Amino acid sequence: MNITGLDVETTEFGGNITSRNAKMEGLALAYSKDLTEYHTDPSKWIIPEYIVAHHAKFDLLKLKQTGLNLPIKFEDTLIAAHLIDENDGHGLKHLARKYLGVQPKNYKEVDRTDVEAFSEYAKTDAKYTYLLWTKFQKELKSQDLNRVYELEKKIIPVFHDMEDYGMMVDLQSLEELGKYVSEQRLEKQRKVWELAGEEIFIDSTKVLKEFLYDRLKFRCKKLTKKGNLSTDNEALLALNHPLANAILDYREFTKMENSFTNKLPLHLDENNRIHTDYNPLGTVTGRCSSRSPNLQQTSSHSELGKKLRSCFVAPEGKKLIVADFSMQELRVLAHYSNDPLLLNSFKRGDDLHETTAKLIFNRSKISKEERFISKLINFGVIYGISPDGLHKRLQGEKVKISIYDCINFINRYFNTYKKVKDFLDTVSTAVRSRGYVRSITGRRRHLTGETKRELRQAANFTIQGTSADITKISLLNLHKELPKDAHLIGVVHDEVIIECSEEMAESVKTLTIEIMENNDFDLRVPMKVDIKVVDNWSEK
DNA sequence: GACACTGGCGCG
DNA sequence: AAAGCGCGCCAGTGTC
Numbered sequence: 001m002n003i004t005g006l007d008v009e010t011t012e013f014g015g016n017i018t019s020r021n022a023k024m025e026g027l028a029l030a031y032s033k034d035l036t037e038y039h040t041d042p043s044k045w046i047i048p049e050y051i052v053a054h055h056a057k058f059d060l061l062k063l064k065q066t067g068l069n070l071p072i073k074f075e076d077t078l079i080a081a082h083l084i085d086e087n088d089g090h091g092l093k094h095l096a097r098k099y100l101g102v103q104p105k106n107y108k109e110v111d112r113t114d115v116e117a118f119s120e121y122a123k124t125d126a127k128y129t130y131l132l133w134t135k136f137q138k139e140l141k142s143q144d145l146n147r148v149y150e151l152e153k154k155i156i157p158v159f160h161d162m163e164d165y166g167m168m169v170d171l172q173s174l175e176e177l178g179k180y181v182s183e184q185r186l187e188k189q190r191k192v193w194e195l196a197g198e199e200i201f202i203d204s205t206k207v208l209k210e211f212l213y214d215r216l217k218f219r220c221k222k223l224t225k226k227g228n229l230s231t232d233n234e235a236l237l238a239l240n241h242p243l244a245n246a247i248l249d250y251r252e253f254t255k256m257e258n259s260f261t262n263k264l265p266l267h268l269d270e271n272n273r274i275h276t277d278y279n280p281l282g283t284v285t286g287r288c289s290s291r292s293p294n295l296q297q298t299s300s301h302s303e304l305g306k307k308l309r310s311c312f313v314a315p316e317g318k319k320l321i322v323a324d325f326s327m328q329e330l331r332v333l334a335h336y337s338n339d340p341l342l343l344n345s346f347k348r349g350d351d352l353h354e355t356t357a358k359l360i361f362n363r364s365k366i367s368k369e370e371r372f373i374s375k376l377i378n379f380g381v382i383y384g385i386s387p388d389g390l391h392k393r394l395q396g397e398k399v400k401i402s403i404y405d406c407i408n409f410i411n412r413y414f415n416t417y418k419k420v421k422d423f424l425d426t427v428s429t430a431v432r433s434r435g436y437v438r439s440i441t442g443r444r445r446h447l448t449g450e451t452k453r454e455l456r457q458a459a460n461f462t463i464q465g466t467s468a469d470i471t472k473i474s475l476l477n478l479h480k481e482l483p484k485d486a487h488l489i490g491v492v493h494d495e496v497i498i499e500c501s502e503e504m505a506e507s508v509k510t511l512t513i514e515i516m517e518n519n520d521f522d523l524r525v526p527m528k529v530d531i532k533v534v535d536n537w538s539e540k
Numbered sequence: 541g542a543c544a545c546t547g548g549c550g551c552g
Numbered sequence: 553a554a555a556g557c558g559c560g561c562c563a564g565t566g567t568c
Contacts, residue, residue, distance in 0.1 A: 201564095203563060203564070204565085205563095206564075206565075224547060224548090225546090225547090226546070230547080230548090231547080231548085251549085255550070256550095259549085282559070282560090283558055283559060284558075285558055285559095287559075289558090289559055290560080291560060291561085294550085294551085294559080294560045296550090296551055297550040297552090297560065301551090305550085305551095324552095329552090380556065382556085383556035383557045383558095385556045385557095388556095389555085392556095452555080453556090456556065456557070459557090460556085460557040461557085467552095492551070492552070494552065
């Protein structure tokens with residue numbers, strides 16, 4: 001089958017026009033480097049059987065939305081570019097310069113009202129895509145990236161359907177919450193002003209900094225990354241002063257108002273559904289990012305966060321099925337390290353944080369605080385935590401433990417789970433000798449491993465990247481195997497959300513567990529899914 | 541008015 | 553010099 005370069009031109013973005021509702025205006029095709037065409041006449045929009053696009057998620061969506069036939073088979077130079085070099089830019093123009101040695105015109109340099117010039121521009125994009133593919137195809141194969149490439153291709157329709165179906169918001173509840181939040185914000189503001197003795201502009205870090213550290217002479221314990229005096233959560237907490245606490249209170253409500261209660265309504269469609277735009281390759285680790293809105297940062301921990309999530313609902317007669325992998329990354333760590341104690345804890349179905357606490361505190365009965373510290377260390381290992389980091393985290397959680405104890409605990413962790421240390425060493429050696437590390441699907445991250453930071457990133461990539469792979473495979477399988485009227489409507493890294501009718505909820509629940517707990521990766525640990533059938537996203 | 545940067549903070 | 557990993561979005565601020 002011959003491949004054809006394809007590029008869909010749409011209305012320009014801006015204002016209310018997003019990639020989701022931009023309309024198709026033209027179709028550029030490149031059958032070879034010399035034979036290209038561009039059509040603005042919809043009757044000429046005939047889609048070849050086998051195409052390559054740069055960002056197929058977008059182009060295929062437009063074809064679908066326009067009601068055109070989809071190609072039988074497709075390739076994507078954007079995915080390929082991401083996988084071949086995750087650090088480099090991925091724009092078509094950039095890639096054309098880099099791999100084809102040409103000097104493409106930028107979109108901004110082209111006059112859209114000049115029909116001939118714009119047609120030429122569109123055709124050139126299709127041609128570059130066509131030419132890039134011949135290069136990338138070889139690279140994917142020689143660099144052993146085909147498995148992850150196929151995964152990333154296959155997942156595109158999953159995101160199409162998920163984004164298209166969207167997630168329902170109870171607008172009335174959201175508005176009520178918004179009212180409460182804005183009232184509370186004013187109340188918290190009043191409190192701050194009262195304690196400050198004047199009406200300072202709390203939203204400005206500049207003003208705040210001058211007031212706290214110049215006027216009131218508080219001693220700032222933390223600097224920003226640019227070396228300025230910080231007024232963030234940690235810095236204010238350290239002041240241990242009613243005014244600082246009041247400012248933190250105030251911030252919780254401004255954050256909620258600015259980021260959520262005021263913003264989410266702007267993203268609702270006519271049916272009060274939200275259509276997040278996922279970028280399946282939005283991160284260097286293989287995780288998805290999400291935007292407009294970023295559903296993945298919707299508050300959840302605080303009381304206010306729970307109230308917010310309760311506004312995400314199932315429509316009348318339907319249910320949400322919320323399924324998350326229990327300790328996904330820690331299970332991946334157990335798999336890679338092959339540590340017998342970690343593996344056994346998971347195989348027995350024990351509470352890992354408790355297991356860790358018993359082992360590092362060396363007793364059979366452990367306190368809540370000991371479990372909490374162990375939990376922090378368990379998760380911290382994935383990020384390459386230091387005693388200092390652990391200490392700060394614990395301080396932030398109001399746990400009073402000395403830095404020496406932190407050193408001690410971390411040492412005991414590694415003395416207990418000896419093979420975890422071996423795993424970290426193996427990753428370090430590998431990244432230094434090869435210049436990259438791979439996740440379980442073969443996804444790569446290029447790092448030299450010359451700094452401590454890069455070694456942490458290498459270890460974290462192995463775990464986070466593999467976890468992302470596991471979630472993506474699950475999405476693929478769910479999309480394939482769920483009944484037709486059960487719909488994936490959201491994914492938050494290790495959590496998936498499904499909407500289906502009340503009647504089928506129990507069977508979909510069973511099926512979802514089955515699908516998510518089984519994959520073809522031959523892991524040494526069982527994956528476990530926590531799942532609930534609920535009416536809203538916050539319900540237990 | 542558009543754009544970039546900074547500090548800050550939400551999530552896993 | 554020291555830094556725990558990965559993101560996107562907000563308001564305020566500074567600049568052209």
